[in-house]
Amino acid sequence: MTIEILLLVIAVGVLFATSIALHCIRVADKRKKRRNAVEKLYDNARFGTDCAVKRRFKRALGLLVGSDYVRVKTLRKVAMVFVKTARRVREPIDKAYCLSWAGRCYEDYGDPVLAAICYTAAIEVAPSETFSSERLGDYYLEYSPEEAQAHYERVLEYNPLTSTTYFKLAKLHSKHGDSDKAIARYKTAIDANNGYVASMAEVAIESAKKGDKKTALNFYFMAMANDVCEFEELEEAIKECLIQCTQS
Amino acid sequence: MLDSVYTIIGLISFVLFLTGVLTGLAHICKRLVEAHCIRNCAIKNIGNEVSIYNDKGAKLAYKGICAYLNEDHSKALTYLENAVRYSQVSHNSAFCFDWMSRCYEALGKYRESLNCCVKAVEAEPSNIKALFGLANMYVRNGAFSKAEFYYNRVLRYDQKNSYASFMLGTLFMGRGLYDKAEEQFLKTIELNNESEEAFAELSVVMAIKGDYSRMDSYFAEVTKSSNGKYTDSDRLRKRLNSIKKMKDL
Numbered sequence: 001m002t003i004e005i006l007l008l009v010i011a012v013g014v015l016f017a018t019s020i021a022l023h024c025i026r027v028a029d030k031r032k033k034r035r036n037a038v039e040k041l042y043d044n045a046r047f048g049t050d051c052a053v054k055r056r057f058k059r060a061l062g063l064l065v066g067s068d069y070v071r072v073k074t075l076r077k078v079a080m081v082f083v084k085t086a087r088r089v090r091e092p093i094d095k096a097y098c099l100s101w102a103g104r105c106y107e108d109y110g111d112p113v114l115a116a117i118c119y120t121a122a123i124e125v126a127p128s129e130t131f132s133s134e135r136l137g138d139y140y141l142e143y144s145p146e147e148a149q150a151h152y153e154r155v156l157e158y159n160p161l162t163s164t165t166y167f168k169l170a171k172l173h174s175k176h177g178d179s180d181k182a183i184a185r186y187k188t189a190i191d192a193n194n195g196y197v198a199s200m201a202e203v204a205i206e207s208a209k210k211g212d213k214k215t216a217l218n219f220y221f222m223a224m225a226n227d228v229c230e231f232e233e234l235e236e237a238i239k240e241c242l243i244q245c246t247q248s
Numbered sequence: 249m250l251d252s253v254y255t256i257i258g259l260i261s262f263v264l265f266l267t268g269v270l271t272g273l274a275h276i277c278k279r280l281v282e283a284h285c286i287r288n289c290a291i292k293n294i295g296n297e298v299s300i301y302n303d304k305g306a307k308l309a310y311k312g313i314c315a316y317l318n319e320d321h322s323k324a325l326t327y328l329e330n331a332v333r334y335s336q337v338s339h340n341s342a343f344c345f346d347w348m349s350r351c352y353e354a355l356g357k358y359r360e361s362l363n364c365c366v367k368a369v370e371a372e373p374s375n376i377k378a379l380f381g382l383a384n385m386y387v388r389n390g391a392f393s394k395a396e397f398y399y400n401r402v403l404r405y406d407q408k409n410s411y412a413s414f415m416l417g418t419l420f421m422g423r424g425l426y427d428k429a430e431e432q433f434l435k436t437i438e439l440n441n442e443s444e445e446a447f448a449e450l451s452v453v454m455a456i457k458g459d460y461s462r463m464d465s466y467f468a469e470v471t472k473s474s475n476g477k478y479t480d481s482d483r484l485r486k487r488l489n490s491i492k493k494m495k496d497l
Contacts, residue, residue, distance in 0.1 A: 004257040011261035015268035022275055036319055163390070193390035217494060218424070221456045224491055225421045225429075235490050239497070 057085050057098065079105035083118070096126035103132060112139060123154075130155045134165060145172055163193035170202065179206050197226040201234050208241035216242065286317045294343075305334030309344055312351075321351045342372035346381055361385065369398075374405050383415070392419050410440035417449060426453050444474040448484050455491040463488060 079102045086098035103118035116139045119132035127133075137151035149172055155165045170185030183206045189199040204219035216238055224231060290313035294306055312327030325348060332344045349364035365385050368378035383398035396419050402412040417432035430453045436446040447469040454463035467488065470478050478484075 004254050004261070008257055008261040008264075011263075011265035011268065015264050015271075018268040018272040021272065025275070032320065036321060196390065213497075217497070220494055221491065222422075222424045224487060225424065225426075225452060225456065227487075231487060231490050235494060238494070242497070 075105045075109040079109065092126045093128070096122040096129040096132065099125065100129055100132045103135060107135070115139070127154065128158045130159050130162070137168065145175070148172060161192050163189040163196045163199070166192060167196070167199055174206060179210050182206050197223055197228045200226065201228050204234065205237050205241060208238045209245065211242070211245035213242060286314055289317055290314045305331050305340055308334060309340070309347070313347060316347060316351055321354045325351045338372045339375065342368040342375045342378045345371060346378055349381060362389070376402055376406050376409070380412070392423060395419060408439055410436050410443055413439055414443060414446050417446065421449060421453065426456055429453050442473045444470050444478045447473060448478070451484070451488060452491070455488045455495070458495055460492065
């Protein structure tokens, strides 16, 4: 009887040990992935020699990339960790970086107001924090276009090669009915990034609105040569604009 | 009665023991196979002719590639940086810089990645792989004129490289230089007459230029050269029709 029970205990022990070992391996794999993700996100931060702040920031990033599914509750906590880290950092650019991360978390959490506050604080600390400026521009886009424009222009001041910002500014001009300015901005976006197909398509539409068929077709063909995704919609939009222009 | 209870307990313990041992063994085997695949892949990349046991630089590069394949990019970078220090041949340095660029790209550090590509080309200006890497990087960054320069350099060293020729054609096409694009795609077809992508792009160029008969013949070549395997032919047809309609507007 004792031998059988001993055997049973050994077998259960082996099974238990195997499952624990497998679990440990899985946890280690997960940690490795998390560490890699944190390293990837960490690249822009410097934090000087303050190891405690470095660790805190990394921990916050770790919480953020810990699982594929980040709980909403966790996001708020992580945002708070970023804000606290920002308080302890000395360098303005790092402070702004932490605040912009807090803003991102609040945005994902679904609190655009808090996100905007964080972004504004980030810009106040370091005006060269272009990510925060761009996100603020997007935030103000709907109800305060002038403010949005100011933020986008600040992005271009510090980073004149961002084609997406030129594109967003051009969209703003187009919304106000200023076709010439919009076309100029779209063209700058194309110059900043040669393959910016979306801008090519928009120049085609704006030119069609103005009745400039030749330019519209030229940019349409360029967009087609660059394999624009929604070419059928683009075709319809250009046709409609040209018809409206001839009728008026 | 008691005997049968003992037998059942014995059997259960045997099954549990077996399950535990087999699960553990299966996992160990899986890990070993994975590690073996990674090692083989790293050795293939370094080249079978290089002995990693006698060459310290090659050994470090091998470790770096293994770490990269294991998704440990920071560790891979450390190994590869050391490998560059040990490599005395420019080809080896270019090889290490190429892998370092991949590591930086995986880490999301695109500027460093581009720098490594440039260093790889500087280390060995005739290295086609490095030239390709740099040209492709410039394409991704939207710097088409620089990309064009490096694709041309690939073609200078390897005149039969149909992929570089095709990429040059797409660069011309993207900038609206349709005549140059046509010429380049025709060269690509001369190098590889089964390049369905070149035929497809040529048909688009012809549509833009308004030469519909040649457009149709090139479109027919697309399906012919790929034996009906070209998956985007429906989309291409729609694209061509759309251009045709706009041309006749």
